[in-house]
Amino acid sequence: MPAAPKPSLRAHLMKNWFAVEAIPIYVIIGGVVVGASWYIKRLATGPSIIWTKNNPTPWNTIKPDEGTKMVEDTLDGPLGLPAIVYGAGTFSNQYNPDEHIHGDIPFRTVRLALRYGIRAIDTSVYYGPSEVVLGNILEKLRDEFPRSSYKLMTKCGRYGVSTFDYSPKTIRESVKRSLERLKTDYLDVVYLHDVEFVCDKIAPRSTGNVSAALSEEAEAFGLAPGGEGKIRGEGDQKILNAFNELRKLKEEGLVRQIGITGYPLPTLLRLALLILHNPPYEPIDVMLSYSHLCLQNSVFAQFVPQLKERAKIRTLVAASPLSMGLLTKQPPGWHPAPPELKAAIEAAGASWEGDFVDLALGYSLSETGIAKGNIPLVAGFSSPREVHECVRIWREVREGTNSEARKTGEERAKEVIKSAADPLLGFAFLQTFIDIFQEYFGGISLAIVKDNFDVVYQLLEETLDSVGHPLTTSHNALRDIVLPPSLFSKLLNAASANLAAIGAGPVHTPPVGPFSSPIPWRKAGVKYASNEMYIDVNEDLRAIVNKHGVPLTSTVCGKLDVACRLSGTPDCILTFTNPQRWTREKSMSFVPPDGHFVLAEYRYTPNPNPSSALRFANSSSSGAAGAGPKEAVPIPFAIKARFEIEDTTASFNLTFSSRLATRPIEQVVIELNLGEEAHAIKCVASRESGGLGRGLSSLETGMSASSSASWAFDSRKKVG
Structure with a gap:
């Protein structure tokens, strides 16, 4: 009987070593070998100090040549x-x-x-x-x-x-x-x-x-x-x-x-x-x-x-x-x-x-x-x-x-x-720079900028630092650094340029001390024959009233405008007596700049209580106008309005009355925004008795010298 053919080596390996059912075993064994090799390498190159029960405090026995996982710096x-x-x-x-x-x-x-x-x-x-x-x-x-x-x-x-x-x-x-x-x-x-x-x-x-x-x-x-x-x-x-x-x-x-x-x-x-x-x-x-x-x-x-x-x-x-x-x-x-x-x-x-x-x-x-x-x-x-x-x-x-x-x-x-800078910071700086412009040049125009370009450039250099932050904005400090334009300064600059051109060298002017004063916002050595300071308190009352004239919310925004002509370096104390508006310090200590400046700006709003205002408004729905809720600032006048709206026209009656018994309210201006569709207006402005005028033109006015009341309609702004 002939012997069976001997299987080839390839067939033998495929049958015994590379069988499909043996592949998972090889994968597991391979993973174990790779993981063990990685762990041995980690032990060889990683920290030699570990925490175990046999070594509970390794940090007390660390040697200079031993690696650790600790903050060893x-x-x-x-x-x-x-x-x-x-x-x-x-x-x-x-x-x-x-x-x-x-x-x-x-x-x-x-x-x-x-x-x-x-x-x-x-x-x-x-x-x-x-x-x-x-x-x-x-x-x-x-x-x-x-x-x-x-x-x-x-x-x-x-x-x-x-x-x-x-x-x-x-x-x-x-x-x-x-x-x-x-x-x-x-x-x-x-x-x-x-x-x-x-x-x-x-x-x-x-x-x-x-x-x-x-x-x-x-x-x-x-x-x-x-x-x-x-x-x-x-x-x-x-x-x-x-x-x-x-x-x-x-x-x-x-x-x-x-x-x-x-x-x-x-x-x-x-x-x-x-x-x-x-x-x-x-x-x-x-x-x-x-x-x-x-x-x-x-x-x-x-x-x-x-x-x-x-x-x-x-x-x-x-x-x-x-x-x-x-x-x-x-x-x-x-x-x-x-x-x-x-x-x-x-x-x-x-x-x-x-x-x-x-x-x-x-x-x-x-x-x-x-x-x-x-x-x-x-x-x-x-x-x-x-x-x-x-x-x-x-x-x-x-x-x-x-x-x-x-x-x-x-x-x-x-x-x-x-980018989190106050979005109003740029506008505040522009307003400050406009004030500086007004003080230096008396106005703002393209011609002024061209004629005084060197001064404008110096002002920008001093008012902003290298990264664009506001730096020196005090008028007094700037005047010590940047000389205001004048005929003398222009002649001096021209003379300096001419002498430099003919080789005579620069003209040496007395040194200007930019920070000669220990207080940057006030000049050093200010002297006046008569010392005086005037303070004006300017306040705006901003309020929302309902149709019966009852204030729902009101806020007072004010500022202290000061004109100062004091010698030396005065230390002033301003004391306030109104306990409702100045509840803590009741005084303000300051060293004033020289000249005109705004000492302080403030905003006064009573403790807001919308629910109280709403209840007061509802209680006044019968038409009786009072002084408003306790949380509102009293308004010295009352306004009542009555509107009648039709298809193509509208009429309204606006009544303005003063609550002041001791003095009159002067220079009252009332603006009414009538909307984009308004083209003309018929208006009667009266005071106590009598009509004062009527008209139909694009800018209509009516007035009476005896009653000092007038009205107008601007068709461009749609304001009456």
Whole structure:
């Protein structure tokens, strides 16, 4: 019997090794091999420190050559702070409710942060129960994290929203109370909290572009060379006294480093210079400012050189990368940002495909740390998840993961946020520039611009900074910088040009001091033979009334026009006696500019109560006209109207009567918008008795000298 043919090698392999039913086995085995290879490579190149039951506290035994997942950046400086500082302001009711603060989440969050290597914690007596909660947590963690393994930073001087006490006795008591609450015998850092609310106010404005304080507006912000040690008043002295008390606590060993905190960077720089240039002539150790190194506002970086080199501050700290919650999906209701800025930030968040908090936090982390001047960043954490996310973002930023996408997203978000400028700012500047034009040239026309182009160009240069923000708009300050056009100045310019052309060199004129006055809006050395100042109060009453003449809403808009001719630098106090309109200060202290100016503009609206106005209007439906609801400003006259409308015509009767018994109402003008279809009008204007006129032309008028009443119809504006 012939032997069976021997199968080929290919047929043998296909039958035994590549059978269809064996493919899943090969897939599973291949996946296991690839996964094991990846894990072995990760162990070889990744962190050599892991958390296990046998090694519960690896952070206490890390060696220099061992890799970790922790925040191992230690910044240069006497404090040796980590790149990220735990912000314990989250242990307050401003950010979290009581059930969260007194639960187990704060303990787990602090423990996780310490295990990650976030070994510095910032708190304050102002943060409600924060110090107490933090002290209890750290006491429970003392075996795992001894006191020497982390830094504690707290603040004193502010104890409520509007409660400040910088007296040396209170400062000392506050520090000792913090020691008890935090259950420690020393504090690494103690700040004076929010110094801008206590010191003397030396600044031309509290918001807007403050970078000009480092250059052309240094004098206005109190930062000009030569005035560093000047004590401006009682507030500055309180700062010095409180800081000297902190120095004593430092000498006693209760505090290691001392400093100040606040928001306005020009004020912080001024106070740092003030402390440095007053006995014992030592710089502050630490300065913290918040919301100035974030996606919305990064001006902190511009002040760093002067804070370090001029004020000699050893350690700078940036806080609040999310701008106190403004750069989150749901900003806290108490946040002071204007609605247009909140809307712009919401739009900026929509421009980023991922989590906007991720982008904003990544930006602040990229602008701090070792690579950015050894500046630590204080970030608040409410839960362990937030700690994990922050460390993940820190690692991505440090390793450059998705750096191009982040940079593009940051630039796009900044552009969107910048567009949040008040839409009326441009119109306000144009009106201000028109006023400057009127004062310099007496009018506005194309011919004036052509004849005085050099002066106009100089005015634009001084009134706007390099990025288009309004800069110097005070008439008096501008007159010291840009000479008004005159025959003498034109002859002087012509003479200078002619002498320069023949090689005689420039004509040297007396130097003009642009900021010779310590007050930018008032000239220095003003003298008058007779000193006088006139104040006019101009008010507009704007109201909505119903058909019976009853006011439903009313508002008073007013301004104080001043003509000032006072010598020297007067400090004026204007006192108000109307308690309904000026309910708090009842006085206004000011140094007036020279000449005409608007001292103040105000808007007075009683407490709105629409339901009350509606009830009053309904109760007046019988036709009796009264003075209106209690919430409305009384109107000195009454208007009643009766309308009869037909197919092609309409008639109405308008009655205007005064409620003033002691004086007449003068120069009354009533405008009626009649609509686009109105072409002519028949009108009778009367006062007490008699008709005054009638007509049918496109611009009809009727008047009577005896009654001083007239009427007119403008067919172009459709106004009668």
